[in-house]
Amino acid sequence: MGICLAVLIVGLWAGCNSTASEEDVSGSDVVAIVNNEPITRKEIKDELKLAKRKYRIQKNDVLPPEQWILLKTNSLNELIKQALLLQEAERQGIKVSRQEFMTYLEMSQEGYDKESFQRSLEIEEISQDSWNAKQNDILMIKKLTEEILTSKIQISEKDLLEYFKRHKEEFQKGEQVRTLHIMVESEDEARRILKMIRKGKSFSELAKDHSLSPEGKTGGDMGYFETGQMPKEFEDVFKLKINKVSDIIRTPYGVHVFKVIDKKPERKMSFEESKKQIHAKLLREAQELAFQQWLEEIKQKSKIIIKNEVLEKI
Numbered sequence: 001m002g003i004c005l006a007v008l009i010v011g012l013w014a015g016c017n018s019t020a021s022e023e024d025v026s027g028s029d030v031v032a033i034v035n036n037e038p039i040t041r042k043e044i045k046d047e048l049k050l051a052k053r054k055y056r057i058q059k060n061d062v063l064p065p066e067q068w069i070l071l072k073t074n075s076l077n078e079l080i081k082q083a084l085l086l087q088e089a090e091r092q093g094i095k096v097s098r099q100e101f102m103t104y105l106e107m108s109q110e111g112y113d114k115e116s117f118q119r120s121l122e123i124e125e126i127s128q129d130s131w132n133a134k135q136n137d138i139l140m141i142k143k144l145t146e147e148i149l150t151s152k153i154q155i156s157e158k159d160l161l162e163y164f165k166r167h168k169e170e171f172q173k174g175e176q177v178r179t180l181h182i183m184v185e186s187e188d189e190a191r192r193i194l195k196m197i198r199k200g201k202s203f204s205e206l207a208k209d210h211s212l213s214p215e216g217k218t219g220g221d222m223g224y225f226e227t228g229q230m231p232k233e234f235e236d237v238f239k240l241k242i243n244k245v246s247d248i249i250r251t252p253y254g255v256h257v258f259k260v261i262d263k264k265p266e267r268k269m270s271f272e273e274s275k276k277q278i279h280a281k282l283l284r285e286a287q288e289l290a291f292q293q294w295l296e297e298i299k300q301k302s303k304i305i306i307k308n309e310v311l312e313k314i
Contacts, residue, residue, distance in 0.1 A: 028041075028310065029041045029042070029310070030307055030310065031043075031044050031076065031306070031307055031310045031311050031314070032076060032079070032080060032304065032305060032306050032307060033303075033304070033305040033307075034080055034083040034084060034087070034302065034303075034304050035083075035084075035087055035302050035303055035304075036303075037083055037087065039076070039079050039080065041310060041314060043079055044072065044075055044076060044079065044311070044314055045314065047075040047076075047078060047079055048071065048072065048075050048314075049125065050075075051071055051074065051075050052071075053124070053252055055071075056231075056251075056252055058252070072311060072314055073311075076306070076311065080304060081295065082137060084295065084299065084302060085141045085144060085145075085295075085298075086137060086140060086141065088144060088298055089140045089141065089143070089144040092144060092147070092148070094140060094143050094144050094147065096136060096139050096140055096143065100139065101135075101136060101139060104135060105132070105135060108135055110214075116212055116213070116214060116217075117214075120212070120253075123253055123254065145287070145291065148294065149287055149290050149291060149294065150283075150287060152290075153283060153286045153287060153290065155279055155282045155283055155286070159282060160271075160275050160278045160279055160282070161271065163278050163281075163282060164271050164275075164278055168268075171268065171269040171273070171274040171277070172266060172267070172268055172269065173264070173266060173267050173268075173269055173273075174226040174227050174228070175226065175227065175238060175263065175264065175265060175266050176224040176225065176226050176263065176264040177224065177225065177238055177240075177260050177264075178221075178222070178223060178224045178260070178261050178262040178263070179221075179222050179225075179258045179259060179260055179261065180203050180204060180207060180220040180221055180222070180258065180259040180261060181207065181211065181213055181215060181216075181220045181221075181222045181256065181257075181258055182203070182206060182207045182210060182211040182213070182216065182220055182256065182257045182258075183211050183212045183213040183216070183253070183254040183255065183256050184210055184211065184212060184254060184255050185212070185254060185255065186255060187248055187250070187255050189210070189255070190248045190256075190257055191248065193206055193210060193257060194245070194248070194257060197245055197259075198245075203219075203220065203245070203259045204219030204220060204221075205219075207219050207220030208220075212254060213254075220259075221261075224262075224264065231251060233249050233250070233251050233256075234249060234256070234258070236249070237258045237260060240258070240260040241260065242260055242261065242262060242263060243259070243260070243261065244259070244260055245257065245258070245259045246258040
């Protein structure tokens with residue numbers, strides 16, 4: 001599959017432009033130009049790291065050429081979209097104050113102590129400066145969409161009730177489990193912890209002493225979650241009986257051990273229980289439609305150039 005076909009499949013913003021002037025796309029590290037703002041090879045590579053983690057692609061995995069092309073194209077799509085939105089935020093005069101940014105950072109790091117948070121960045125191979133810059137962009141785009149789109153969308157009580165009546169089968173509380181969780185770096189460390197648990201050592205105390213996850217400092221309590229709410233690697237936890245401990249579970253983020261401390265059976269939900277979920281769904285759908293229409297308008301007014309020969313070499 002050629003790069004142009006891959007681009008067409010996922011709808012890359014500018015399409016395959018092979019006629020851009022050398023002045024527009026000068027520089028061997030420039031992959032794209034969005035309204036005179038370059039997107040570099042490094043930015044694409046950083047975005048690819050995030051995509052690999054999202055799809056749980058291990059460092060040593062060898063992807064078929066078609067999948068690698070699509071992964072690169074999707075990553076470039078995301079960076080182009082971010083550039084368009086940040087440029088629009090600047091045009092609209094959207095600004096993030098230092099107080100807003102610090103409050104947002106505190107919320108983003110909630111549940112982590114400083115050491116655990118720094119360790120999580122190391123696992124993700126992200127520097128503190130890069131993480132801060134990414135959070136600032138996220139907050140800027142969030143403010144932009146809220147001011148331009150969200151405030152104009154209204155979902156009524158009637159809308160909620162009508163949706164509930166038509167889709168009652170959607171509103172089931174699946175089986176829930178409440179777990180304690182320990183995450184460490186290596187299998188050897190996880191095995192040592194399992195041995196201590198089997199000898200009667202408190203799971204919660206071990207979580208406080210050893211776990212790298214944010215809930216570790218409170219004894220590893222993750223609360224209740226349903227099937228599908230957690231990474232697929234954790235689904236076997238639902239097979240455990242109460243007070244039983246899992247085997248070692250590996251993910252890209254570390255090595256995990258769980259203990260199930262409670263379970264709740266599946267049941268139907270009432271309208272009152274469902275309202276918040278319905279409102280979120282309808283609002284999300286309305287926002288997505290409005291967002292795509294609005295983004296298309298921004299795109300049509302923009303000049304976007306893709307330097308395919310650079311993208312192909314990444």
